Amino acid sequence: MQKPAIPKGTRDFSPEEMEKRNYIFDTIRSVFYLYGFKQIETPAMENLSTLMGKYGEEGDKLLFKILNSGDFLKGINEDDLENRNLSRLTYQICEKGLRYDLTVPFARFVVMHRNEISFPFRRFQIQPVWRADRPQKGRYREFFQCDADIVGSDSLLNEVELIQMTDEVYKRFGIRVCIKMNNRKILSGIAEIIGEAEKIVDITVAIDKLDKIGLENVNAELAAKGIADSAIAKLQPIILLKGSNREKLQILKRELHSSEIGMTGVLEMEKILDKIEIVGMNSELEMDLTLARGLNYYTGAIFEVKALDVQIGSITGGGRYDNLTGVFGMPGVSGVGISFGADRIFDVLNQLNLYPAGSAQKTKVLFVNFGEKEEDHIFPYLYQLRKNGVNAEIFPEAVKMKKQMSYADANNIAFVVIAGETEIQEKVFLIKNMKTGEQQSIPQNKFIDYFSE
Numbered sequence: 001m002q003k004p005a006i007p008k009g010t011r012d013f014s015p016e017e018m019e020k021r022n023y024i025f026d027t028i029r030s031v032f033y034l035y036g037f038k039q040i041e042t043p044a045m046e047n048l049s050t051l052m053g054k055y056g057e058e059g060d061k062l063l064f065k066i067l068n069s070g071d072f073l074k075g076i077n078e079d080d081l082e083n084r085n086l087s088r089l090t091y092q093i094c095e096k097g098l099r100y101d102l103t104v105p106f107a108r109f110v111v112m113h114r115n116e117i118s119f120p121f122r123r124f125q126i127q128p129v130w131r132a133d134r135p136q137k138g139r140y141r142e143f144f145q146c147d148a149d150i151v152g153s154d155s156l157l158n159e160v161e162l163i164q165m166t167d168e169v170y171k172r173f174g175i176r177v178c179i180k181m182n183n184r185k186i187l188s189g190i191a192e193i194i195g196e197a198e199k200i201v202d203i204t205v206a207i208d209k210l211d212k213i214g215l216e217n218v219n220a221e222l223a224a225k226g227i228a229d230s231a232i233a234k235l236q237p238i239i240l241l242k243g244s245n246r247e248k249l250q251i252l253k254r255e256l257h258s259s260e261i262g263m264t265g266v267l268e269m270e271k272i273l274d275k276i277e278i279v280g281m282n283s284e285l286e287m288d289l290t291l292a293r294g295l296n297y298y299t300g301a302i303f304e305v306k307a308l309d310v311q312i313g314s315i316t317g318g319g320r321y322d323n324l325t326g327v328f329g330m331p332g333v334s335g336v337g338i339s340f341g342a343d344r345i346f347d348v349l350n351q352l353n354l355y356p357a358g359s360a361q362k363t364k365v366l367f368v369n370f371g372e373k374e375e376d377h378i379f380p381y382l383y384q385l386r387k388n389g390v391n392a393e394i395f396p397e398a399v400k401m402k403k404q405m406s407y408a409d410a411n412n413i414a415f416v417v418i419a420g421e422t423e424i425q426e427k428v429f430l431i432k433n434m435k436t437g438e439q440q441s442i443p444q445n446k447f448i449d450y451f452s453e
Helices: 015-034 056-061 078-082 085-095 103-112 156-172 182-194 197-207 210-224 231-238 245-255 260-279 342-352 372-387 401-410 422-428 444-452
Strands: 045-046 066-067 094-098 121-130 142-153 177-183 282-285 301-307 316-319 335-341 366-367 393-394 416-417 428-433 439-443
Touching: 015 121, 015 142, 015 156, 015 342, 056 197, 066 372, 078 366, 078 428, 103 121, 103 142, 103 335, 142 156, 142 342, 156 260, 156 301, 156 316, 156 335, 177 182, 177 260, 182 197, 182 231, 182 260, 197 210, 197 231, 210 231, 210 260, 245 260, 245 282, 260 301, 335 342, 366 372, 366 401, 372 393, 372 422, 372 444, 401 416, 428 444, 439 444
Parallel strands: 177 282, 366 393, 366 416
Antiparallel strands: 045 094, 066 094, 121 142, 142 335, 177 301, 301 316, 316 335, 416 428, 428 439
């Protein structure tokens, strides 16, 4: 018999792990609410026509496609099958796919519900996404994203608030981070002044890999994409720009003065920094010109968050996308959003052991079970505890006391309550504190108050 297993790049989560994950989701959700965002959900699967072509060529390859129900080979082109024409076959046998991110489904949602939405629309979404990627440390095929987006407003105040919100989330987690920021308009300006404006996507995809593959390999990739040696040479000092955020902006103003789009990007970055400095930040904010975020739909400011004390990829990312809803027939709607990678945050918090002690979700009180008569006595008190918001349970069978106490230990239950024949006659409950080992008798009429204070 084959041993049970789960697909590579997916994980089971135990009750203890779920407690930690819910802490992450609850913390992020509370900050989203703090900044005025409202929650929505979209289906796990979308029509492939919704997903394809939105993430660039590399993204399209990573979409999980779902075979049509029933005889999925019915009506397909035999020549395509014989010649293994996979791109054409995909559309014939698959109409749906698992969502790759939450942003494209959100754009589809906005277009479909445009008449019910009040703009600017601030939404958040906490749901799983799927990518047919090669699993490795910190990279999964199924993982949760926690997204917040604002659509229907061009204001740079939205970017400022997303940076502040990101800073607040990591302050609450106690994770030291660097929030990296760039602007696709600056990258377009750079491509323009080096004479390769048409190759902006190739340039951004390559320089986005600088941290992973190093400058030499980035330059080799640029050359392989047909970018002239002279253009690559002009790119070097800009990629390797050093200094404070303000110093970098001054250099860019000088270098990009002949590019209108480049200068627009510089001025946007300057305004964001001006607003951020009014109240300050807990985290470091760094302008990083190698940050390109490989996705094709970003058009303005882009963000990425790196944990400073753990070796792991980006744990949050996002940016401005001026024309995403346009592909669904609704042009002119600007949006900006940020996505928190809950699974990577989970790994960071585990490595740094930053979870808060104790949990409000654990069972606090366990009643020992001595038999049916004692069960009947306990039930009204169990009901009252739960009614008062105290997590409580009764052991389901009248087995040996040792087994019931072991159960309490294994589940980190704080108090065990004993109500045997003697306690019932004396109208008391014997309460054992499982941490200290201390025991005390409490009169029945004071029992509920003892745990509800």
